[in-house]
Amino acid sequence: MLGNALLLALRELRRNVMRSILTMLGIIIGVAAVIILVTLGEGATKQVTEQISSLGSNLLMVTPGKMMGPGQSSGAAPFKLADAEALERDLTVLRSVAPVSTSSVTAIYGNENWSTTVTGTTENYFTTVNRRAQRGRVFTDTESRMGVAVCLIGETVRAKLFGTEDPIGRQVRLNRVSCEVIGLLDEKGQSTMGQDQDDLVILPLRTFQRRIAGNEEVRLIQVSVNDGVSTDKAKREIGWLMRSRRHLSMSEEDDFNVFDLKEISKMLSGTTQMMTAMLSAVAAVSLLVGGIGIMNIMLVSVTERTREIGTRLAIGALEREVLLQFLVEAVVLSSMGGLIGIVLALSASVALANLLGMPFVFNAPIVLIGFAFSAAVGIVFGFFPARKAARLDPIEALRHE
Numbered sequence: 001m002l003g004n005a006l007l008l009a010l011r012e013l014r015r016n017v018m019r020s021i022l023t024m025l026g027i028i029i030g031v032a033a034v035i036i037l038v039t040l041g042e043g044a045t046k047q048v049t050e051q052i053s054s055l056g057s058n059l060l061m062v063t064p065g066k067m068m069g070p071g072q073s074s075g076a077a078p079f080k081l082a083d084a085e086a087l088e089r090d091l092t093v094l095r096s097v098a099p100v101s102t103s104s105v106t107a108i109y110g111n112e113n114w115s116t117t118v119t120g121t122t123e124n125y126f127t128t129v130n131r132r133a134q135r136g137r138v139f140t141d142t143e144s145r146m147g148v149a150v151c152l153i154g155e156t157v158r159a160k161l162f163g164t165e166d167p168i169g170r171q172v173r174l175n176r177v178s179c180e181v182i183g184l185l186d187e188k189g190q191s192t193m194g195q196d197q198d199d200l201v202i203l204p205l206r207t208f209q210r211r212i213a214g215n216e217e218v219r220l221i222q223v224s225v226n227d228g229v230s231t232d233k234a235k236r237e238i239g240w241l242m243r244s245r246r247h248l249s250m251s252e253e254d255d256f257n258v259f260d261l262k263e264i265s266k267m268l269s270g271t272t273q274m275m276t277a278m279l280s281a282v283a284a285v286s287l288l289v290g291g292i293g294i295m296n297i298m299l300v301s302v303t304e305r306t307r308e309i310g311t312r313l314a315i316g317a318l319e320r321e322v323l324l325q326f327l328v329e330a331v332v333l334s335s336m337g338g339l340i341g342i343v344l345a346l347s348a349s350v351a352l353a354n355l356l357g358m359p360f361v362f363n364a365p366i367v368l369i370g371f372a373f374s375a376a377v378g379i380v381f382g383f384f385p386a387r388k389a390a391r392l393d394p395i396e397a398l399r400h401e
Contacts, residue, residue, distance in 0.1 A: 019297065020333060020336075022293075023290075023293050023294055023297045023333060023337075024290075024333060024334070024336060024337030024340065025290070025293075025337070026286055026287070026289045026290025026291075026292075026293045026294075026337075027287060027290035027291075027294075027333075027334050027337030027338055027341060027374050027377065028290075028337045028338075028340050028341040028344065029286045029290070029341070030284060030285075030286035030287035030288075030289070030290050030341070030374075031287065031337070031338050031341030031342060031345065031370045031371070031373070031374050032341040032342075032344045032345040032348065033280075033284075033286060033345075034280050034284055034287075034345075034366070034370055035341070035342060035345035035346070035349065035363075035366055035367060035370050036345050036348055036349050036352070037276055037279045037280045038276055038280055038363060038366045039345070039346075039349040039353075039360070039361060039362070039363055039366070040276075040349060040352060040353065040356070040358070041272055041273065041275070041276025041279075041280075042276075042361040042363055043353050043358040043359050043360060043361045044272050044276075044358055045272045045273060046358075046359050046361055047358045047359060058095075058224055058225035058226070058227070058229070058231055058234075059128070059129065059222065059223070059224055059225075059260075059261045060222070060223040060224075060225060060231060060234060060235065060238065060258055060259070060260055060261070061220060061221075061222060061223075061257075061258070061259055061261070062079075062087075062220070062221040062222075062223060062238060062242065062256060062257070062258050063219070063220055063221075063256065063257050063259075064076040064077060064078050064079055064219070064255065064256050064257075065255065065256070065257065076255045076256070077246070077255070078217035078218060078219060079099065079217070079218040079219070079220075079221055079256075080216060080217070080218060081099055081205065081216065081218060083099075083218065083221065083242070083245055084097050084098070084099035084122075084218060084221050085097075086241065086245060087221065087223065087238065087241060087242075088124075090241060091234075091237050091238065091241060092226075093225060093226055093229045093233060093234045093237055094223055094224065094225060094226065094234065094238075095127075095128075095224045095225060095226045095227075096124045096127045096128045096223075096224045097124060097128070097221060097222070097223050097224075098121050098122055098124040098125035098127075098128040098129070098221070098222045098223075099121060099122060099205055099218040099220075099221050100119060100120070100121045100125065100205075100218070100219065100220040100221070100222055101119070101120045101121075101205065101208055101209070101213060101217060101218055101219045101220070102117055102118065102119050102120070102219065102220075103117070103118055103120075103208070103212055103213060104116070104117055104118075105117075105118045105174045105175050105201070105212065106174075106175060107153075107157060107161060107172055107173070107174055107201060108161075108172065108173040108174075109161040109162060109170065109171075109172050109173070110161075112160065112161045112162075113161075114157060114160040114161055116154075116156075116157050116199050116200060116201055117199065117200045117201070118151075118174055118200070118201045118202075118203060118208065118212060119200055119201070119202045119203070119208075120202075120203050120204065120205040120206075120207065120208020120209060120212070120213070121202060121203075121204075121205050121208075122141075122144050122204070122205050123138060123139055123140060123141050123143075123144050123204075125202070125222070126138050127224065128222045128223070128224045129222060129224075131185060131186060131188070132185075132186050133152055133183035133184060133185060133186070134184055134185065134186040134187070135168060135183065135184040136152070136168045136181070136182050136183030136184055137182055137183050138152060138182075138183055139152075139182065139204055143204055144204040144205065144206065145206065146206070147204055147206030147207045147209075147210055147211075148204060148207065149177065149178065149179040149180065149203075149207055149211070150179055150180050150181075150182045150203075150204065150207075151172065151174075151179040151180070151181055151182065151201050151202060151203045152181070152182065152183035152184065152185050152201070152202045153167060153172070153181055153183075153184060153185065153200075153201050153202075154184075154185045154187075154188075154196075154197070154198035154199055154200045154201070155184070155185070155187045155198040156196055156198040156199040157198070157199060157200070157201060158184055167181045167184060168181060168182065168183070168184065169181065169182075172201070174201060174203075174212065175212065177207075177211045177212060179203065179207070185198065185200075185202070189357065205218075223238065231260050231262065235258045235260065238258050239254065239258055242254075242256050242258075284373075287373060287374070287377055288377075290334070290337065290377065291334070291377040291378075291380060291381035292381065294330055294333055294334055294377065294378060294381045294382060295330075295381040295382065295384060295385060297333075298326060298329065298330050298381075298382055298385035298386070299384075299385045299388070301326070301329070301385070302326065302385050302388055302389045320390070322386075322389050322390040323386045323387060323389070323390035324386075325386075325389075326382065326385055326386035326389045326390075327379065327382050327383060327386040329382070330378040330379070330381065330382020330383075330385070330386065331375055331378035331379055331382060332378070333378060333382075334374045334375060334377045334378030334381075334382075335371070335374060335375045335378060337374055338370060338371045338373075338374025338375065339371065341370065341374070342367055342370060342371060345370075346362075346367075
């Protein structure tokens, strides 16, 4: 009986192809929108996690003031190089410590110039943030301590200044400072915040302080914790040492901040997931609209086929058979819309993920839920028209014009 109802439903839909397509449109849009948003949301979450993990699983940031990131708040004294040296010397829980200061400069080579960010740091930076030179080398401890004018450049700076020319061994001017390019950094691409991680120049910290910044301030200390050591324990020990060095009494609050990149990852991932859920809920409203469209068309179909229904009932068809017939038609209509929506959603998700530079994450459960929900919409919104058809009086139906 179910097979025969399915064949009759397909025949009826084929008879009114355009009307069927327009009726399915709401379901197609709803299912596609939900799947696309969830897929892109999970891709963004994965991208955040991967980018932060690429910096190291046990990376801490120490900043003056209470800001969540590089920089300082009003009234907070900046760090000094000695603070970073004390952390490295006195805390055994730390694997490496890298003081960092940054500034915006104009890099010049020949007739080309490019506005970029210059970072002053020590040789520990490359171990701390898990970054290497894909060509050339990083500067040595001796070069760092002596403040030698050597630098490493990112791929974006290389492309803007050198084009196809080999940058290794060339002299680049950073404002009025000339430095030798000794290495090309490995490519990182865009960060989670949309910042180009390859648009930078790295100098020894002493060179940066003496010849670019003109002061001895350190705006950020990046810390890598030893494997097997809790980052919470490392944060406590860093806090104790920094309070001592900054001469804070017991009654005074910290004028510095120590935060874990894992916390940022959780915060960003949570925000992404919440936004995805909210947008998906909004997109799901179109499924409701699609369901109403199906109900409307099925009611029209019942009216158009009243004499047919009356004939079937008059020759012995049971009410449940008529009910099943129209219910199957509604479910087939919504399910086909769901399948088309899934195909469109996956194709669009792959294209958008490539366009936005984020990973494509196939989520089988959301695809199955999308299809099941579309079928459920057919059952819920198709039941009332089907029941109306099943309860028609055969005599009155046969008289219908």
